[in-house]
Amino acid sequence: MNIFRRLCLKDITKIIQSEARCYSGGLYEPHYLDEMKSKTPLYDTLNIILRGYDYPILENYQKQLHNLLKNMEIDVEESWAIPPQHIQISTYKPKSDLVQSQFLLKTYERIIQITDVPSIQLPIIIRVIEAGLPAGVSVNIRPHEEADEENRYIPDSELNALKSELEELGGPSKKK
Structure with a gap:
């Protein structure tokens, strides 16, 4: 507690600004990611x-x-x-x-x-x-x-013809 009482307002703002600089992109993102953009x-x-x-x-x-x-x-x-x-x-x-x-x-x-x-x-x-x-x-x-x-x-015309022929016959058979 004595440590916090000894800190003046200017020191606290410097600490907060340095922390904000380290976490500029987000809470857990390093600061160098912004420099790579x-x-x-x-x-x-x-x-x-x-x-x-x-x-x-x-x-x-x-x-x-x-x-x-x-x-x-x-x-x-x-x-x-x-x-x-x-x-x-x-x-x-x-x-x-x-x-x-x-x-x-x-x-x-x-x-x-x-x-x-x-x-x-x-x-x-x-x-x-x-x-x-x-x-x-x-x-x-x-x-x-x-x-x-x-x-x-x-497009593969033979494959499309076979697909349409299969649909005309009732679709593919379903096996279980």
């Missing part, structure tokens, strides 16, 4: 979508961009290919309905997913992507969505 805001998850008609050029640029992002110490979460889309184009003879020629174009798509990008580095990344963009390749950068995950996989 980024000082600049971070983008959560972004998809860099590359589209093009020429497969080798698109694949080569995707590889080059992937390596560039890793060298810039950007977290590349994943990169994947989307199945190609087939587009049929027809040209007609002048002033008629007769087809002059038909073309089958394939559009290839590659997605590079990056996470925790500092807001300071994103404009630099965008300029680097645009500067090295080959002819015939377009780029789009947007936040990750659930639809991107669904478009990633090719």
Whole structure:
């Protein structure tokens, strides 16, 4: 008790402030966790979508961009290919309905997913992507969505046909 009587008000406030500094994040969290947080805001998850008609050029640029992002110490979460889309184009003879020629174009798509990008580095990344963009390749950068995950996989038509046939027969049998 004598110890507490000898302490003046200034000493007590110093002790309380030092304790508050040690437990700044919460009661049992160390103070260095706040120092590990980024000082600049971070983008959560972004998809860099590359589209093009020429497969080798698109694949080569995707590889080059992937390596560039890793060298810039950007977290590349994943990169994947989307199945190609087939587009049929027809040209007609002048002033008629007769087809002059038909073309089958394939559009290839590659997605590079990056996470925790500092807001300071994103404009630099965008300029680097645009500067090295080959002819015939377009780029789009947007936040990750659930639809991107669904478009990633090719549906198995045989499996879907077997599932529908099983449902028509009354569903799967239940064994106990």
